Amino acid sequence: MLPGDPSQAISLQRRIRDGDLVIVYERHDNMKAVKVNEGGVLQNRFGVFKHSDWIGKPFGSKVFSHKKGFIYLLAPTPELWTLVLSHRTQILYLADISFVIMYMEIVPGCVVLECGTGSGSLTTSLARAVAPSGHVYTFDFHEQRAAYAREDFELTQLSSLVTVGVADIQGDGFPAKFLGTADSVFLDLPQPWLAIPSAGKMLKPDGILCSFSPCIEQVQHSCETLKSKFTDIRTFEVLLRTYEVKEARTEASCGDDGGFLRPLPCKRRPQSAGDHDADEVSSDSAVVVAKPAAEARGHTGYLTFARHQCL
């Protein structure tokens, strides 16, 4: 998923090969990770797709099934991975992930500790941020989750950047060998305050801790604990609002309510990037309009950041 050297970066010459991980894109809300396998097939509501048809095509290609249904084959990225991974726990999404990486000042070469690993959604983005020379040590006390996460990091080829450990961090703290080594520590735990004293010991002076908690009581408790050894304690909530874009026709009204907007007839209106009609032509009276999507995530969690005191 991440280039290990310049030749591995995505390019116009890169072709899909046997063994590659591809993201099969049906619609923006329907994607799936598939490992390409010479003899393999993918079956979905659009028909049967032969992997052998994919090999040799560039990433980003549209490929067809036996019934002329189509999908797109995309190169995997941490953002796409977050949308397709198997949910073994609650996971972090784009808005929180991007803010966490920025606010924790994670740059190439950083050493980051994380607990818990969960489904590895955040871990994948942490790995991208520390690459090529840093490392992410992620812990979960759930043996099976840790094992699944390791398998995922094999599949996404992040194993050289990520080490998954099994440990009860709330109970026992982070392993002593990480004392004073971490540039940043991220916690997504039910009782983060239990892990904060240990996290402090792992951090370099001025290193940054972030704790993600869905409930304000958890935040309150964590902040109390942070006060003794941390500075710059700040809590944020980050959300995203998405917009729907449509082409609508304006009609000059003869009535007294002025002009009004009417969406184009349903069958000609694009539903998503993948399945609209190409023969749609904007007429002179058509305008592009946008409005916020009616539904959105209203809450994910609070992000509390703090810096380890500089002595």
Add this chain to the structure above:
Amino acid sequence: MHFVKWRRVTWEGCSVLLDINDGDRLVFARLSPASTLKIGKKNCSLKPLIGCPFGSLFKVENGKDGLFLLRIFHTEESNNIEEEEDGISEDVSKDNREIVDNNTAQRLTDQDIHAMQRQGATGDEIVEALITHSATFEKKTSFSQAKYRLRKQKKYAPKVLLRRPFARSICEAYFKKYPSRIGFLRLDALSLLLTMANVTAYSDILVVDMVGGLLTGAVAERLGGTGYVCNAYSGATPYPMDIARIFNFSNEICERIVRCCLTDLCPVLNGTCELVNQSKDACNSKTEQKEKLSSCESVSMEQDIVAEDGVPEVIAEKAAPLALKPSKSAKAGEGASDNLINLWKERGFSSLLIAAPELDAWSILQKLLPLLSYSAPFAIYHQYLQPLATCMHHLQIEKLAVGLQISEPWLREYQVLPSRTHPCMQMSAFGGYILSGTRTCTYDAHSH
């Protein structure tokens, strides 16, 4: 391969962000034995900051040779500071009914304070004296007392916090003090841009940065001396990127920041070959000119970006001008070599980022999209929704991209204190819009 190391201790010639009195003033400066910081009407040497870890805290002290900076340690109380009056008081034994606001409450005069200062009293001693001589201090609630103390401390014993200039601190500082210089690009929007465009080591990122170099710098920080950030511009003059020079980039990173004019990247735009070559020469000489200009203007990056009590106060830190002693970061932003340009034309860029409030999103994307590799992600920031909506519509109709989405980030900070937790009273109501998506392979779709 040699990897970049991020130093945690300052050095001579290093660029720093000075946070004075909890963000009241934010000053970018370059450390040298001669550089100074203006506090009130006096100058204070920045020399004691050299060799200190980032994150160190200093107090401005009064010495016989004037002001000096003394390193101090954080106290737990500083974590209990409340934002502006939230009207909720925990201290029920007292309220403010007896407090009458007139100017007679303080018995210590300005002359008294000056006399104390001449006799070598420390800032903290003056604060204590002010408290002792305040007629109303005892009657105040404990929160008002803490606030009074803090206010006097800020005035008579200011604190200076030494910060690393990272994309985060630079963006926050500009957004707080001079948002228009960075196109009102809020930190959460910048974070999203970098994430949505999959900025990662060993990739070649095409950037249109009309936000002062903040985006270019933020991308270079994430590349860590691998790959390239290609800062593209249309017309003959590159866009300014002074902010990229505030980052403490090593040579390895600076070499990875290059500029290129659009006519060189997409020659079809501009008629004959000859014309293209001419315009390229013009570009290059312009670039050099601009380069010289910006190194002479070095003070601009060392300027205070200060707004105290709403009055912007711009002070040039006079010492250690970059022009005299070219800093390491002077090399960032050279013209891209023909080799690189050819390589990009052949391989395509790994992603595209646009933050160009002055350009039309669709017109610019139309030119740049073909320069991207298939399956490469892109993200465009704009303050207005309509240009992005139009752009998205075109992309849909022409089937140039998938995963198209317009997102508006929302960010709210909280005050967390025992029994007094609530969202902050002030928030930024608007962080712009981002159009993101992934380029599809058009060539294959047609050939089928």
